Amino acid sequence: MTTVLEQAQRARVAARGLAKLGRAEKDRALRALAARLRESVERITPANTKDIERAKAIGLSAAMIDRLTMGAKTIESTAVGVEYIVGLEDPVGSRREMVQRPNGLLVGRQRIPLGTIGMIYESRPNVTIDSAALCLKSGNAVLLRGGKEALETNRMLGEIVAETLTAAGISPDAVQIVSAESRDTISELISLSGWVDLVIPRGGEGLIRYVTEHARVPVIQHFKGVCHLFLDLACDVEMAIQLALNSKTQRPGVCNALECLLVHAGTAPTALPAIAKALMDAGVELRGCPTTCRLVPAAKPASDADWGMEYLDKILAIRVVDDIDQAMEHVARYGSNHTEAICTSSYDHANRWVREVDASCVTVNASTRFNDGGQLGLGAEIGISTSKLHAYGPMGLESLTSEKWVVFGEGQVRQG
Amino acid sequence: MTTVLEQAQRARVAARGLAKLGRAEKDRALRALAARLRESVERITPANTKDIERAKAIGLSAAMIDRLTMGAKTIESTAVGVEYIVGLEDPVGSRREMVQRPNGLLVGRQRIPLGTIGMIYESRPNVTIDSAALCLKSGNAVLLRGGKEALETNRMLGEIVAETLTAAGISPDAVQIVSAESRDTISELISLSGWVDLVIPRGGEGLIRYVTEHARVPVIQHFKGVCHLFLDLACDVEMAIQLALNSKTQRPGVCNALECLLVHAGTAPTALPAIAKALMDAGVELRGCPTTCRLVPAAKPASDADWGMEYLDKILAIRVVDDIDQAMEHVARYGSNHTEAICTSSYDHANRWVREVDASCVTVNASTRFNDGGQLGLGAEIGISTSKLHAYGPMGLESLTSEKWVVFGEGQVRQG
Numbered sequence: 001m002t003t004v005l006e007q008a009q010r011a012r013v014a015a016r017g018l019a020k021l022g023r024a025e026k027d028r029a030l031r032a033l034a035a036r037l038r039e040s041v042e043r044i045t046p047a048n049t050k051d052i053e054r055a056k057a058i059g060l061s062a063a064m065i066d067r068l069t070m071g072a073k074t075i076e077s078t079a080v081g082v083e084y085i086v087g088l089e090d091p092v093g094s095r096r097e098m099v100q101r102p103n104g105l106l107v108g109r110q111r112i113p114l115g116t117i118g119m120i121y122e123s124r125p126n127v128t129i130d131s132a133a134l135c136l137k138s139g140n141a142v143l144l145r146g147g148k149e150a151l152e153t154n155r156m157l158g159e160i161v162a163e164t165l166t167a168a169g170i171s172p173d174a175v176q177i178v179s180a181e182s183r184d185t186i187s188e189l190i191s192l193s194g195w196v197d198l199v200i201p202r203g204g205e206g207l208i209r210y211v212t213e214h215a216r217v218p219v220i221q222h223f224k225g226v227c228h229l230f231l232d233l234a235c236d237v238e239m240a241i242q243l244a245l246n247s248k249t250q251r252p253g254v255c256n257a258l259e260c261l262l263v264h265a266g267t268a269p270t271a272l273p274a275i276a277k278a279l280m281d282a283g284v285e286l287r288g289c290p291t292t293c294r295l296v297p298a299a300k301p302a303s304d305a306d307w308g309m310e311y312l313d314k315i316l317a318i319r320v321v322d323d324i325d326q327a328m329e330h331v332a333r334y335g336s337n338h339t340e341a342i343c344t345s346s347y348d349h350a351n352r353w354v355r356e357v358d359a360s361c362v363t364v365n366a367s368t369r370f371n372d373g374g375q376l377g378l379g380a381e382i383g384i385s386t387s388k389l390h391a392y393g394p395m396g397l398e399s400l401t402s403e404k405w406v407v408f409g410e411g412q413v414r415q416g
Numbered sequence: 417m418t419t420v421l422e423q424a425q426r427a428r429v430a431a432r433g434l435a436k437l438g439r440a441e442k443d444r445a446l447r448a449l450a451a452r453l454r455e456s457v458e459r460i461t462p463a464n465t466k467d468i469e470r471a472k473a474i475g476l477s478a479a480m481i482d483r484l485t486m487g488a489k490t491i492e493s494t495a496v497g498v499e500y501i502v503g504l505e506d507p508v509g510s511r512r513e514m515v516q517r518p519n520g521l522l523v524g525r526q527r528i529p530l531g532t533i534g535m536i537y538e539s540r541p542n543v544t545i546d547s548a549a550l551c552l553k554s555g556n557a558v559l560l561r562g563g564k565e566a567l568e569t570n571r572m573l574g575e576i577v578a579e580t581l582t583a584a585g586i587s588p589d590a591v592q593i594v595s596a597e598s599r600d601t602i603s604e605l606i607s608l609s610g611w612v613d614l615v616i617p618r619g620g621e622g623l624i625r626y627v628t629e630h631a632r633v634p635v636i637q638h639f640k641g642v643c644h645l646f647l648d649l650a651c652d653v654e655m656a657i658q659l660a661l662n663s664k665t666q667r668p669g670v671c672n673a674l675e676c677l678l679v680h681a682g683t684a685p686t687a688l689p690a691i692a693k694a695l696m697d698a699g700v701e702l703r704g705c706p707t708t709c710r711l712v713p714a715a716k717p718a719s720d721a722d723w724g725m726e727y728l729d730k731i732l733a734i735r736v737v738d739d740i741d742q743a744m745e746h747v748a749r750y751g752s753n754h755t756e757a758i759c760t761s762s763y764d765h766a767n768r769w770v771r772e773v774d775a776s777c778v779t780v781n782a783s784t785r786f787n788d789g790g791q792l793g794l795g796a797e798i799g800i801s802t803s804k805l806h807a808y809g810p811m812g813l814e815s816l817t818s819e820k821w822v823v824f825g826e827g828q829v830r831q832g
Binding site for chain 2: 016019020093099101105107110112114115197198213216218236239242243245246247250332350354355356358359360361362363364365366367369370371375376377387388389390391392393394402403404405406407408409410411412413414
């Protein structure tokens, strides 16, 4: 029985090899991976069927089974995702401006891989391929600890990646599947200080809290998304309706969906009834502060627990505030540093919102739903960070790298 | 008795205020701090004398007492350091290239402060002022937990900073001294997950290990500096002598001093005797591999323990290697990811060294002593990181910031 430590030790050796690869070699392997995935529908589907049957037998929800399913369509879109990564620039090796110091030394910073990444995730087996592809392109080895429910599928995907790497002359230890048979492998993975450089947990809040509290290695934290939209005194009511509708209803179950609408007291009397109607027509339940309930009799009174609540459902809290300061106070108190939007036609307030609100993404006159790797132009994302260390927001290739200092001299020595 | 948690809670509020300040306001406060320090020699010196007397009474070493001493000269150089920070660009608010997405959204990243920094350090009380100034300029609140031996001096410096901030209209909670009366305040500070955004320990390896192992908040790690210099087959022997001498002897007790010299087998017969002579003339004890000892009879035989050893003294390990690959193998196995230098006239080997060696700073034909915030152009440094997460190498103002995404729209909503 291979331990996770042994896997991490092999990954460390593989990572050193990966760090030397040029973009062409990595892109060639990624293209081969996309091709092999497409050719492997008949290997993946039976493995996936086993997972689905077991999931049904133990009574997992239909939503869970849907996320678990990896048929020809998901395989194709996953392969397309891998090809998209081929098209992205390789961050490794790029140098920031090199400056000449007074003693003639040329100094600057060069991007390098982090080393070995540990991914801990649930259900969706396409995360296995997305993560493998992002880590390969950024020159990192990766240990993939998927959910127990996707065990057979992930094992097969691991085989396919290993075959691809071997054929490309890259050590298959660069991408390893960690056994999902027992929870102990999670504990072991997050304890490997010195062997694992970063752990990225993706899944429910419980999993993320467990990993954060017990890890002895750095962890990217992403707890929840309690996103607000503030409708300023000067704002385009039509735009406000569209932003609120899109942010709340386009996909209510995700972390960048709107959970609370804040409305300037001067805007509320004219705008709120129309916005409320549009939202209710879209099936959204409204929970308002007293002023909201007076203006929108159909809204239910909000309780204290509604502020800061992540509904992940067609429910929206609404609060009327005195001004942008009160709106920002509310966001600072109840927000989760995820996505915070303002709808305003004031240059000054747009600037203040962008400068003063602390969130991984602040938007002006745009839906909260844009806080997403693909929408922001990163391509695929390996995770999202709501803490500021190392990365904040969606993490793409660059977030999987660091920078080292490089110094070019002609024999300079230090004087003082 | 104020708890560290209460201090951190006040710091959080102050940090929100700091994040809004423009460069001019921060620079004005920094200039005032430099001025007040210069005016306060007669307040600082008596406090410092108390610390020194206590240190002498409990028998601290002369070196320790030297580091503890803060007389007029140290106060002046500290004030000059604060003024240097005035001259540095404010990283906060700067934006990376904003790109237009196909839907017309303008997206990019903007630098923001991290929030609240916890500094844990020993002896040198000027760290109190350096850290306060760097954190203020980068818009971060800071909790300063200095060493017990500098208790009176740090308390006085804290008062001087607080007076300066108050006079400048900035909350004095932005820079707070944490009691050094008991070790418990360290444990408490590093446990404040959600309140303290980053802890930077500076001091002995014991302190850093303790903080790393027990922290519930992110920690910048800096264990030790085992720096190598590799003399390639093609290299300028005169340059090699100067680099080895400077790296080893300019200041042997610091982390970027040379600890091990690796010499190409083809270079060793001609170069090693001359280099060894120069080093021995400078009082350096040599510990060599068998080949080294044959070429340099005065060298002592190295034991296994000498490879990877951080002497922090006038002792140097020397090993003859077959080629650059063996040199890089040695560095990967025994190095500490701090500073790794090559002396070469080969373009290809210079490139390979820079690309393949994993260290916070790699140098070509330059002394290891250049891995230093001041030498690299950062100005003051708040610490140095030998792990790759968030920062790698000397940390200046930029390392005290993160980036958030900013999105400017004209009502865009997400379609798919």
